[in-house]
Amino acid sequence: xxxxxxxxxxxxxxxxxxxxxxxxxxxxxxxxxxxxxxxxxxxxxxxxxxxxxxxxxxxxxxxxxxxxxxxxxxxxxxxxxxxxxxxxxxxxxxxxxxxxxxxxxxxxxxxxxxxxxxxxxxxxxxxxxxxxxxxxxxxxxxxxxxxxxxxxxxxxxxxxxxxxxxxxxxxxxxxxxxxxxxxxxxxxxxxxxxxxxxxxxxxxxxxxxxxxxxxxxxxxxxxxxxxxxxxxxxxxxxxxxxxxxxxxxxxxxxxxxxxxxxxxxxxxxxxxxxxxxxxxxxxxxxxxxxxxxxxxxxxxxxxxxxxxxxxxxxxxxxxxxxxxxxxxxxxxxxxxxxxxxxxxxxxxxxxxxxxxxxxxxxxxxxxxxxxxxxxxxxxxxxxxxxxxxxxxxxxxxxxxxxxxxxxxxxxxxxxxxxxxxxxxxxxxxxxxxxxxxxxxxxxxxxxxxxxxxxxxxxxxxxxxxxxxxxxxxxxxxxxxxxxxxxxxxxxxxxxxxx
Amino acid sequence: xxxxxxxxxxxxxxxxxxxxxxxxxxxxxxxxxxxxxxxxxxxxxxxxxxxxxxxxxxxxxxxxxxxxxxxxxxxxxxxxxxxxxxxxxxxxxxxxxxxxxxxxxxxxxxxxxxxxxxxxxxxxxxxxxxxxxxxxxxxxxxxxxxxxxxxxxxxxxxxxxxxxxxxxxxxxxxxxxxxxxxxxxxxxxxxxxxxxxxxxxxxxxxxxxxxxxxxxxxxxxxxxxxxxxxxxxxxxxxxxxxxxxxxxxx
Ligand SMILES: Nc1ncnc2c1ncn2[C@@H]1O[C@H](COP(=O)(O)OP(=O)(O)OP(=O)(O)O)[C@@H](O)[C@H]1O
Ligand SMILES: [Mg+2]
Numbered sequence: 001x002x003x004x005x006x007x008x009x010x011x012x013x014x015x016x017x018x019x020x021x022x023x024x025x026x027x028x029x030x031x032x033x034x035x036x037x038x039x040x041x042x043x044x045x046x047x048x049x050x051x052x053x054x055x056x057x058x059x060x061x062x063x064x065x066x067x068x069x070x071x072x073x074x075x076x077x078x079x080x081x082x083x084x085x086x087x088x089x090x091x092x093x094x095x096x097x098x099x100x101x102x103x104x105x106x107x108x109x110x111x112x113x114x115x116x117x118x119x120x121x122x123x124x125x126x127x128x129x130x131x132x133x134x135x136x137x138x139x140x141x142x143x144x145x146x147x148x149x150x151x152x153x154x155x156x157x158x159x160x161x162x163x164x165x166x167x168x169x170x171x172x173x174x175x176x177x178x179x180x181x182x183x184x185x186x187x188x189x190x191x192x193x194x195x196x197x198x199x200x201x202x203x204x205x206x207x208x209x210x211x212x213x214x215x216x217x218x219x220x221x222x223x224x225x226x227x228x229x230x231x232x233x234x235x236x237x238x239x240x241x242x243x244x245x246x247x248x249x250x251x252x253x254x255x256x257x258x259x260x261x262x263x264x265x266x267x268x269x270x271x272x273x274x275x276x277x278x279x280x281x282x283x284x285x286x287x288x289x290x291x292x293x294x295x296x297x298x299x300x301x302x303x304x305x306x307x308x309x310x311x312x313x314x315x316x317x318x319x320x321x322x323x324x325x326x327x328x329x330x331x332x333x334x335x336x337x338x339x340x341x342x343x344x345x346x347x348x349x350x351x352x353x354x355x356x357x358x359x360x361x362x363x364x365x366x367x368x369x370x371x372x373x374x375x376x377x378x379x380x381x382x383x384x385x386x387x388x389x390x391x392x393x394x395x396x397x398x399x400x401x402x403x404x405x406x407x408x409x410x411x412x413x414x415x416x417x418x419x420x421x422x423x424x425x426x427x428x429x430x431x432x433x434x435x436x437x438x439x440x441x442x443x444x445x446x447x448x449x450x451x452x453x454x455x456x457x458x459x460x461x462x463x464x465x466x467x468x469x470x471x472x473x474x475x476x477x478x479x480x481x482x483x484x485x486x487x488x489x490x491x492x493x494x495x496x497x498x
Numbered sequence: 499x500x501x502x503x504x505x506x507x508x509x510x511x512x513x514x515x516x517x518x519x520x521x522x523x524x525x526x527x528x529x530x531x532x533x534x535x536x537x538x539x540x541x542x543x544x545x546x547x548x549x550x551x552x553x554x555x556x557x558x559x560x561x562x563x564x565x566x567x568x569x570x571x572x573x574x575x576x577x578x579x580x581x582x583x584x585x586x587x588x589x590x591x592x593x594x595x596x597x598x599x600x601x602x603x604x605x606x607x608x609x610x611x612x613x614x615x616x617x618x619x620x621x622x623x624x625x626x627x628x629x630x631x632x633x634x635x636x637x638x639x640x641x642x643x644x645x646x647x648x649x650x651x652x653x654x655x656x657x658x659x660x661x662x663x664x665x666x667x668x669x670x671x672x673x674x675x676x677x678x679x680x681x682x683x684x685x686x687x688x689x690x691x692x693x694x695x696x697x698x699x700x701x702x703x704x705x706x707x708x709x710x711x712x713x714x715x716x717x718x719x720x721x722x723x724x725x726x727x728x729x730x731x732x733x734x735x736x737x738x739x740x741x742x743x744x745x746x747x748x
Contacts, residue, residue, distance in 0.1 A: 449551065
């Protein structure tokens with residue numbers, strides 16, 4: 001049997017059924033009644049002890065949502081979602097506010113341990129192996145915010161961050177403690193009326209992370225959030241808001257997992273980033289939601305709106321994503337390049353296997369003068385999956401000197417999958433220079449055999465070749481996570497689950 | 499026991515028989531040369547020994563130290579000591595050569611139940627070997643064979659051979675595309691690996707290579723069979739009179 005055929009067979013058999021993070025945690029939870037109504041929205045707001053303005057904001061979003069239709073333009077196919085058949089809020093009990101790690105349900109801590117997420121501050125960064133020919137990675141600290149179903153359960157390194165003036169806390173807390181900041185920025189990048197899922201999120205979001213970095217501050221550590229969906233039939237709607245004030249810098253990473261379930265689960269997050277003059281935000285995602293089993297049953301619907309606003313001059317926002325999970329991904333992290341000389345970047349690795357459907361890409365909207373953007377997208381399709389890159393690059397009339405470079409490469413493993421590239425380019429300014437390159441190739445039998453002749457197994461060979469294919473993007477991730485992501489990529493394609 | 503025994507091997511590719519009953523025996527410590535016209539099946543033989551997919555063995559046997567090689571996966575064959583230096587080494591973009599060497603070496607060691615090399619030991623070994631082959635360290639940081647010249651690709655094959663220490667080395671047209679100096683360096687590299695425990699099978703079109711790597715036995719292949727075997731003088735004879743005399747024998 002030719003090597004690729006064998007890979008395809010193997011991938012078909014094992015991969016998705018051996019999802020490594022598919023365990024369930026047995027804890028009692030506190031749920032909102034099923035279905036969506038003004039009552040549900042009020043219930044959530046009340047659970048969170050929110051001020052009146054917040055409830056008002058949510059209710060407006062909810063009323064707006066009632067008038068909206070689900071988008072159908074993406075190249076994804078799924079049965080209609082019954083939004084009344086979902087729970088919109090589930091909090092692990094006890095619901096009292098948690099102030100230290102010791103108060104967290106040990107079951108939850110165990111869950112995060114299984115995921116390899118260190119909530120204990122000391123355990124951070126153990127076991128990261130340096131690569132050949134490279135120095136040991138700087139043993140940097142990482143602050144973690146962990147979100148379990150709808151509620152943030154622990155934020156580490158809070159005190160140390162506070163010293164630097166950085167605010168990093170669950171958004172539910174920020175609403176109470178820093179209402180002026182939240183009110184000023186929430187919805188200012190993704191308006192409540194933006195799109196069906198963003199509007200839904202605005203009405204029912206339960207938690208997520210809030211970051212504010214004051215002027216001139218370089219955030220002293222990586223910030224990180226881990227999301228986990230545990231409850232059955234529960235939608236997860238996080239809301240993340242990151243503000244980098246003038247001349248500041250922050251690097252933020254989110255990771256995601258969910259248990260194996262036969263039914264589909266909805267995840268509709270909104271992330272808003274604001275970068276003021278000379279500020280920089282680096283946002284990385286390692287997404288490994290449960291992709292469904294080998295027959296295509298179950299898995300997360302990942303319908304996410306992520307947008308960054310380069311509001312100030314010389315500001316920069318960079319999105320890096322490694323997407324290996326979810327049954328359906330619908331996600332376009334974008335940059336609005338409003339400030340003069342601002343820069344947007346999008347680096348993406350999207351891997352689909354089994355019956356996964358990915359429709360992902362970015363939007364670079366050039367409004368200011370001499371703005372530049374760069375898009376590097378690597379799509380890998382295996383099994384019977386469909387993998388689409390969809391990107392939009394536009395230059396406004398006033399965006400003189402706008403520049404974009406786009407490179408989209410797709411790699412196919414087997415012949416039952418598909419890769420598609422859908423670029424939209426609009427230059428309303430004649431001085432704009434947009435470059436676009438795209439390639440689609442099949443993984444080469446000869447390359448695989450070369451590796452195997454040198455002693456690598458079939459699976460190792462595929463992992464190695466794919467990791468080489470995505471290297472440009474992996475290099476954009478913080479070092480510690482690059483190692484993690486590399487493993488994840490191999491796992492999601494090989495099924496060699498440890 | 500012979501190191502390699504190929505017995506009456508018949509191989510098909512896409513319904514067409516390419517090897518029609520080929521027999522070849524190689525003992526430890528021997529150097530064999532295989533010569534023959536284009537399309538006579540030399541690369542096919544090397545691929546089947548290494549286990550490349552796409553070939554159907556319809557008859558015959560390949561034994562390696564008495565074990566049935568055809569029953570083993572190709573990576574297992576590599577771990578057992580079968581090495582094939584390719585006629586056309588492929589490029590693997592984004593995979594640094596150094597990383598590739600280490601991954602492959604450790605995979606082989608693991609398959610044999612040996613410990614992995616430690617990073618310093620590995621680096622030391624690579625440095626030694628690459629120095630003797632005149633391979634600059636910079637080259638090892640680049641993607642495997644990416645942007646390498648023809649000569650550099652071939653040297654990279656010899657480098658791996660030296661690093662993995664296989665017991666059977668099959669070199670498929672190692673001399674094609676090499677200039678005189680590069681040929682000498684590569685041949686010296688191969689000769690340095692010559693040992694009583696290791697056998698070499700050198701596939702070539704040119705007698706010139708055999709001035710550097712001196713064979714014990716020369717085989718002439720034609721139309722999917724070995725049609726004549728002899729001492730190193732057979733290569734000189736071929737150089738003088740060509741393959742025509744063997745075509746009828748085939
Ligand atoms: N994958 C394949 N599909 C079809 N025919 C093949 C395939 N591989 C080899 N052949 C055929 O088998 C025959 C032997 O090829 P092979 O490459 O083994 O010859 P060779 O002796 O190595 O030639 P050269 O000296 O040119 O390298 C040729 O006729 C070739 O066309
Ligand atoms: Mg050949």
